[in-house]
Amino acid sequence: MAGQTDTVLNAILTGIDRGELNPGDPIDENALIERYAVSRTPLREALLRLEAMGLILRQPRKGAVLFRPTLEEFLAILEVHARLEGQAAGLAARRMSAQAADRLMQIVEACEAHAREQGDGDPDGYYALNLEFHKQVGEASGNPFLLDMIKMNARKLLAYYRARYAYPGMIAQSAQEHRQIAELILAHQADEAEALMVRHVQFDRVTVMDLLAALA
Structure with missing residues (x-):
């Protein structure tokens, strides 16, 4: 489980570093599950860790998006x-x-x-x-x-x-x-x-x- 969480976490961090993900971009949970063959539980754990880092925001009924500063x-x-x-x-x-x-x-x-x-x-x-x-x-x-x-x-x-x-x-x-x-x-x-x-x-x-x- 921890390995799957780290896989998703590192994939999103790499996407940010490479400019493949930009501020305000939505996090497509289903696409991540399919691409990295992980279950929803480790995916959600990865998103919680990213949220704690301040790198993503959760929006009611809209899911997670990358942090876009005011x-x-x-x-x-x-x-x-x-x-x-x-x-x-x-x-x-x-x-x-x-x-x-x-x-x-x-x-x-x-x-x-x-x-x-x-x-x-x-x-x-x-x-x-x-x-x-x-x-x-x-x-x-x-x-x-x-x-x-x-x-x-x-x-x-x-x-x-x-x-x-x-x-x-x-x-x-x-x-x-x-x-x-x-x-x-x-x-x-x-x-x-x-x-x-x-x-x-x-x-x-x-x-x-x-x-x-x-x-x-």
């Missing part, structure tokens, strides 16, 4: 998420190993190459590179509990970060900021790395409104 909810989540990402960058500056530093610079160079060769094209491809950059920083923090918190908060906003890369110039700006953050981390400038990461992750209120409208 403007104020978005800003509140973003405030927390930016601070968590910043803390990870600060810790990484203190703790990053030589091997982790090499991996971080490889992904920084991949981001730069994408921006240089693709321009504003293929925002989804850049989005995947961006996820890897933030994953590398989070893992280098050496704090798995912090990494879990970052992942949980990020999943509520991933669709909006993905949409942001469709805006002209955002891929190049992001790649440039990735290098600046990485260089601060590698120079062990923890306070500066933390502050720049917070600014990198943040959106202003007008941008948030635009993104909410784009995915309405």
Whole structure:
């Protein structure tokens, strides 16, 4: 039973991470049961766990849908998420190993190459590179509990970060900021790395409104 619950849970989380599921999308319980050959009980358990994470909402007579934040909810989540990402960058500056530093610079160079060769094209491809950059920083923090918190908060906003890369110039700006953050981390400038990461992750209120409208 637990195995079936984890199967459904991980499938939905993967769908969110890959952008296959977006805010407000309904959760088709019958389709999940058929696709993963699970019974309704473990499916409902998985949905309860996702609800506890704040990733889905249950609506009377409408079933479960993926969480779609209001403007104020978005800003509140973003405030927390930016601070968590910043803390990870600060810790990484203190703790990053030589091997982790090499991996971080490889992904920084991949981001730069994408921006240089693709321009504003293929925002989804850049989005995947961006996820890897933030994953590398989070893992280098050496704090798995912090990494879990970052992942949980990020999943509520991933669709909006993905949409942001469709805006002209955002891929190049992001790649440039990735290098600046990485260089601060590698120079062990923890306070500066933390502050720049917070600014990198943040959106202003007008941008948030635009993104909410784009995915309405």
